[in-house]
Amino acid sequence: MSNSSSIRHFLLLALADTRQLQLLHFCLLLGISLAALLGNGLIISAVACGHHLHTPMFFFLLNLALSDLGCICTTVPKAMHNSLWDTSTISYSGCAAQVFFFLFFIAAEFSLLTIMCYDRYVSICKPLHYGTLLGSRACAHMAAAAWASAFLNALLHTANTFSLPLCHGNVLGQFFCEIPHILKLSCSHSKLRELGLPVFSICLVFSCFVFIVFSYVQIFRAVLRIPSEQGRHKAFSTCLPHLAMVSLFISTAAFAYLNPPLHVPPPSLDLALSVLYSVVPPALNPLIYSLRNQELKAAVWTLMIGQFKKH
Structure with missing residues (x-):
């Protein structure tokens, strides 16, 4: 390839080499995506319809569920299509769109997790100022800032x-379009252009991580x-779901990205890690949050029973 203008499509990494394994991966991805759609859809519907859930915590959880749905819908459908039809191509414009939307939803998710940490901090450490610091207008502004900064x-x-x-071909060593793998194809001599924005983003992510750690301390x-022991248990129970989601999100992304510079993981391990951080957290987040939250479980059951009675 002489330059990027001659590239019409990219070749993605196949999830498996044999037809049987490709179909198995298709079924697994279908199951995970349906679970994510069902879980996040129930959370969105329950929070939207349950007036007693119109609180800052559940408002941010609704936004988080939207970002989870976006993550799943950005990467999984194309991977399922390639596994089902035994192809590995994605168009140049489709790759650009996938990169944009994946970064958009991932950045929004991490921003929302940081805001939810602030919500827990104010609720437990400054309960008398909760209504002032996290009023409806303040929550709307914070959510808008998270989505706008992610965009x-x-x-x-x-x-x-x-x-x-x-100019180094069009083969990506990943099952979806991801910036590190696209940069490997670049022949740019400007390291500032190539690494400037990623380094800046890493600094922002690290700042959010430090804020989360400091808040939880x-x-x-x-x-x-x-x-009272009951009061401590209640306070911990409101923090554990959020802490579990943050740990899952950060740990899976760290395993995928923080490899030693001279260590190149085998393609199978790299593929497994990418699935771990891009597909698993959006599917597990609804389960993690609903298991520890009695209000949310009750609202989901009420919604499901109400829909069942209508039909």
């Missing part, structure tokens, strides 16, 4: 990546000062 981040990264000259200190 800007995705737009800048996508524009920067696809403006680089690509303050939360645990406040919880341990609660005199």
